[in-house]
Amino acid sequence: MTEKLNRFGMGASFVPAETLNEIDLGPLKQLVGEWESVVLTQTDEKGVSKPLASGWNVISVPGVPKFTFEVIPYKENLKFSTVAVHAGNRGPVLNGTQFDQEIFGLFYEQQIVSMCDTDFCNGRGFGKDTVIHAETGLLLYVSNINGGYNIARLGTIPHGNAILALGKSAQANNPGTDFFDVISALGVNLDGSIPAMLGYNDQISGIPQFAEFQQVHPNTFLKSTLDTIIGSGSVTDMTVLSMSTSHPDATGGILNIPFIQSNVTATSMDATFWIENISGGSEPEILQYSQTINLVFPSTGTVTPIIWPHITISTLKRMQPQPETNEPLTLSAQAQSNTPGVPQL
Template sequence: MGKMDPTVLGARLLSAKESQEIDLGILQGFLGTWESKPGSGTGWNVIAVPGNSPFTPPADGFVLEVIPYYETWSFSPAVIAGNRGMEDDQTIVGLIYEQKVFSDCDTEFCNARGFSKGTEIHAETGMLLNITNFDSGFNVARLGNIPHGNSILLMGNSSESNGKFDFPEAKTSPTLVDGGGVFGYGEEQYTMHPRFPDFPQANPNQQLANDVKDQKFGQVITLNLSSENATGGILNTPFITKNTDATKMSCIFWLEEVLNANGSSSWQLQYSQTINLVFPPSTAPNGRKFNWPHVDINTLQKVADV
């Protein structure tokens, strides 16, 4: 995009027309509204929370929630920002996003837990940024605000491929903060008592692979981001820090060109994200802190352009 005129350094939102004319680079294809529909079976949330487990042996006051969901992501309009530096100025372009997630679960368990079908279970606003003229080792970022009381900054990189890509494993099993597995915290909820027998709750990313096993792809754009990359992180309110400390987060977006049998193509968006939650010491085993991975995955279709 070239160097920004220093007289207009600052940040501003762009109109829909401007957002189509400006070069968003690797983020261009995200523009628009993406949805998974009720009953699509593509959105899944896996998280353990304080509560009473219906299984034996007791889970020491923690229960595994597996919730199918549907959602909407809207990426618009573009935003442009100029940063003034000591030697060079920097131009950043990006997208403002809004995410809304609704339960698609009508089981007795979900109803009892307060996640009956149609209940809004998550809302988030933020930005995806394309950073092109400062060599920090990372060229994309995700900023987000979550009503629980969290703000995230994830730094990462983009890549492009043709036709082939991999889904890494997304582990949901709890672990001790100081290493090793957890015993006596209800691990049987992951294996012996699956909430949904056909959903791979021990590795939700397998569901992403299942969703696209019959598809063929052209261009695939991948964004791989983490709060553990340089300058990234998560800020939490005091209550969150005390009770369910969100310590790190990673996410991957796959923007996929689907090749249709009639020779046409369409675009599809998949994502996987994992948030590490650290619960305070409990009565067993030995009062040690432990991690519960909170994993969300989904496959979405574009329903509207900007």
């Protein structure tokens, strides 16, 4: 594979696991390995404990007579390969000096599986144990000539989308647990105002589909999950990776195949990863993320485009390392047929 990459003159090569300590992955080094959903439980009024999802998806999709708001609890597996990639980009020669860029990065593979066993979920095509999302890509660490951004995410989704998100990393010591942004699942006009149609967002702001989950403001679940894991302990330090496809001073964006572009356009993505080291909690290290993808489509019978946030939030723990093999990176998720409610991204 390295020979195939080098044919294109980009100087791309693979860095094997045994030499990872010799390269500069920056903040991405903490991600190396495999992560899985944290196991949560809740106790009902009878004292009976049952599993509680630590991943949640909320999305509005076109429908008749109007949009349908879907809330899907999920579990996931997120793998950051222990084989890194190294690439060099040729730059200009200024005053006799060649300005080249060096990049190191990690392959990632994500698979999300529904934990929803309600009649609604089954009827929509994403009942329990159905794969509802698969994504592969690269997270890159750019340490020089980076335009102010040191993180890049390149992702591909089987629905027919590709993303390039740029961002920055940050460190924080003793951050507490109240650092999650407030985000909303309510639909808004293109200028950010609330649609004037009476009851337009009632389906979202009405009775929760799951009593344990605040569907209007999903990030509140991240905080309650973190508080549960910490208990009487604390977050000693964390790394924050913030990424977006929309920057006024940089490139980035989402590309869609024609069908998606003309029906439910994915216009932008904002995502934040928190890698948290914990002292005195039930887990020593967790990975939390919140991602919002703006989908634009008019409600049935109208021509006014509305921005509908597609939000996913999740809390994961590190899995025990598995023996290394020489097998190539493969996609473990299998496509599902007849699933009208599966998200665009």
